[in-house]
Amino acid sequence: MTEMSYLDGNMLDGPMRELFTVDLSSAMGRCENCGTTGSMASLHVYSHAPGLVARCPSCEEVMVRLVRGPDRAWLDMRGTTYLQVPMPMEQTFPGPL
Amino acid sequence: MGIVSPGFQGRPRTQEPALPPGQYLTEDFPVLSAGPTPRVSLDTWEFVISTENGSDHRWSWQELMALPQETPMVDIHCVTRWSKLGTNWQGVSLDTLLAGVDTGAHFALAHSYGGYTTNLPLDDLRGGQAWVVHTFDGAPLPAEHGGPARLLVPHLYFWKSAKWVRGLRLKTMDEPGFWETAGYHDYGDPWREQRYQGD
Numbered sequence: 001m002t003e004m005s006y007l008d009g010n011m012l013d014g015p016m017r018e019l020f021t022v023d024l025s026s027a028m029g030r031c032e033n034c035g036t037t038g039s040m041a042s043l044h045v046y047s048h049a050p051g052l053v054a055r056c057p058s059c060e061e062v063m064v065r066l067v068r069g070p071d072r073a074w075l076d077m078r079g080t081t082y083l084q085v086p087m088p089m090e091q092t093f094p095g096p097l
Numbered sequence: 098m099g100i101v102s103p104g105f106q107g108r109p110r111t112q113e114p115a116l117p118p119g120q121y122l123t124e125d126f127p128v129l130s131a132g133p134t135p136r137v138s139l140d141t142w143e144f145v146i147s148t149e150n151g152s153d154h155r156w157s158w159q160e161l162m163a164l165p166q167e168t169p170m171v172d173i174h175c176v177t178r179w180s181k182l183g184t185n186w187q188g189v190s191l192d193t194l195l196a197g198v199d200t201g202a203h204f205a206l207a208h209s210y211g212g213y214t215t216n217l218p219l220d221d222l223r224g225g226q227a228w229v230v231h232t233f234d235g236a237p238l239p240a241e242h243g244g245p246a247r248l249l250v251p252h253l254y255f256w257k258s259a260k261w262v263r264g265l266r267l268k269t270m271d272e273p274g275f276w277e278t279a280g281y282h283d284y285g286d287p288w289r290e291q292r293y294q295g296d
Contacts, residue, residue: 046130046131046132048127048128048129048130049129049130049131050129050131050176050177050256050276050281051131051276051279051280051281053131053132055132055133060132060133061212062131062132062212065279067276067279067280067281067293069280069292069293072280072293073280074279074280076278076279
């Protein structure tokens, strides 16, 4: 059995750039804590804080944290199992082998 | 001619209060919150110090109130750049709460009702530097400001002064908390402007 080969993270640049240019409010997200899946636009966002904190509307657990420093930003989505993003009918990632 | 200028007096404090770099003075008390405000009944409230060996030290509300009370007057500095000077609190020193706790830990993770966490070196909770406070300006601490009780660690940015504090987990290894895992500084000294990781 041969080792599975892998590509370095630069490979993600194109696919992720496409992903992060979409309107997040049109995406669906699944809460890691309670499993509720719904529009990211429905999250409860607390903005009077050192960063933005977006919580699940069902269980109030944190799904997204976004901290913006003067020259950097941090995005923590450990509370989001996945994002489901509407995409144009083009190629899929990974593509066919 | 002498090499030391005799005329230097420094900046008069009365004209411009000494603030950490990048801070501005505010007279009101902004409310910051990363989630819904927990409403904690005093009947069920507790404060728990858990050691690295798994032993728990618990105080009920009545037990906290029966401990020696202190009235710190301190300046507070929020990482969102406001500072408030001469704030008046009442509560119990962490020196009192830690006095009977046998631990070799060097770190603490404060945790709160509502799920918030923040990490601090245990040494920063000792030596008259930190309190569990329940009263602000002579009145019970409002829930929006962290009542029934919050941590008060005024020498660090105010996110370290966990609102709705429920306890401390003492640890041999540092474990970053809610904001510290999202880009904010592990220690958070306002006088060294330690806002973000790497500052």
